[in-house]
Structures are given as C-alpha cells and as structure tokens.
Amino acid sequence: VQGSVSASLREALVGEMTNLRAFAVSLCGDRERADDLVQETLFKAWNHLDSFREGTNLKAWLFTILRNTYFSDRRKRRREIEDADGSYAANLSTHPEQHGHMDMQDFRAALKRLPDDQREALILVGAAGFSYEEAAEISCCAVGTIKSRVNRARNRLSEMLGLEEGRLVANNLIKSA
Amino acid sequence: MAVEQSKKKGRRRRAALPGEDMNQSNFCEAEPFVVPESEAGMSPNLQAHIGRHLRAAFDEVAREPIPDRLLQLLKDLDRSGGK
Numbered sequence: 001v002q003g004s005v006s007a008s009l010r011e012a013l014v015g016e017m018t019n020l021r022a023f024a025v026s027l028c029g030d031r032e033r034a035d036d037l038v039q040e041t042l043f044k045a046w047n048h049l050d051s052f053r054e055g056t057n058l059k060a061w062l063f064t065i066l067r068n069t070y071f072s073d074r075r076k077r078r079r080e081i082e083d084a085d086g087s088y089a090a091n092l093s094t095h096p097e098q099h100g101h102m103d104m105q106d107f108r109a110a111l112k113r114l115p116d117d118q119r120e121a122l123i124l125v126g127a128a129g130f131s132y133e134e135a136a137e138i139s140c141c142a143v144g145t146i147k148s149r150v151n152r153a154r155n156r157l158s159e160m161l162g163l164e165e166g167r168l169v170a171n172n173l174i175k176s177a
Numbered sequence: 178m179a180v181e182q183s184k185k186k187g188r189r190r191r192a193a194l195p196g197e198d199m200n201q202s203n204f205c206e207a208e209p210f211v212v213p214e215s216e217a218g219m220s221p222n223l224q225a226h227i228g229r230h231l232r233a234a235f236d237e238v239a240r241e242p243i244p245d246r247l248l249q250l251l252k253d254l255d256r257s258g259g260k
Binding site: 010014018019021022023025026031035042043046104107111122123126151154157158163 | 219223224226227228230231232233234235236237238239240241243244246247250251254255
C-alpha cells in the first residue's frame, strides 16, 4: 500500500534505529554486517507495516525481525562465519586474569565467543532493556530458557574473562582508594 | 537492568513476522526448561560488573549517529512506499 505509513509510525521507526543498530552490532560483532542487518530489517518492516498493530511494542517487533534475519542468514553462512570467528577469537590479545580487570576490547571479544543464543539473551535482557518475558517472545522460546541462557552467558563470560569475586572486590577497593 | 520477577502470563501466539512461516517452527524451540543448579545466578557483584560492560558496549553504538546509507534507505522507502 503506497504512502500509507503514518507519520507517527515512521517517526517511531526512526526513533528505534539507534537501538536496533546497537543490538545488531552486539549480536554479530561487526559494524558493516550490522548495518546490512538493520537495512534488511528496515526494508522488511516497512513492507510489512500493515501486519504491525500500532500501539503494540514496535521495538520488540523490530528486534524480532532483526534477530530472525540474523539467525537465518547465519545458518546459510555458517561455515564462513565460523572461520571468521576463529580468527577473531585468536585476537583475544591480553589475558585479563593477569590484570584483574577487563577492558572493553576483551569484553567484546568474549561476548562474541558466546554461543549465539546465549549472547542474544544476555543482550536483550542485560542491555536492550527487555524483560525476560519480552526476550522470550522475541527469541520465541520459554521464559525459563531465556533465564537459563542469561545465567550461562554470565558464567561463561566471567570464566573467559577470569573474573572472580574476591579479585573484583579488591580491584574496586584499589580504584576507590 | 530491571530484574523483573515476572508477572505470570501465558504464552501468547504472536503475529507472523515478515519472511516467517508460522507453521514452520524454524525459530522456535521446545519448552519448557528447568534451570539446573550449575546454571544458577552468580554473585550480584559480578553480575553488576558484567552488566555495566554490556550496557557500555551497547550504548556506545546506540549513541552513534545513524549512518547515511540507512537514512538514505529511509528516504527511499518513504518515496517509493517500499517494495
């Protein structure tokens, strides 16, 4: 339907763009690819705006389209991507456990090494501001599955980054001293 | 991060999404799932630490201006109505 997109919906869509991009980058760890994902998401969303009910959660709708695009794309390109991940993981340069802190670069690298489903759950709940219920809706799984993925993601991250409670407390004390 | 201890609500059937065939449960998986003890939450301190980094990484990108090519796409879509 040509030209039927309401001004308010269009505005809302533009308003979600920055969050959508942040989600895409966090999810795939690559800006170039992330922008491709956002582009494809926008295109799909625009052409299916009639199936979106105004007044419902636009952000969740857009995030769902984006992650579905990402996962179906990822399945198609699995081999290629795994190679890329391997080389990226090899770049995990420092050993944060030796320093007792982690910098953002290490954190991003570790995030990228998480299994897809765990990374997705962690980002949705921990950064994008969705509730467990909304995240479950977006990922099309049970709430318990999301909770479990988030927990596993956190544990895995702290393992990879060598985080320990005692060291963290000591480090914070040093910083605040 | 608001730790939402949830309002119970049943799973609703949502609308089909673009490119998704609702009969094909491609993106869905079987329920339900019990969280084993080994996956139980970590200390609030560590959780908060990870949360801060996670949000910092996310917000850094979210604060960037929207790239021109995406703005251009929006303009094009607006003009053509998509398709």
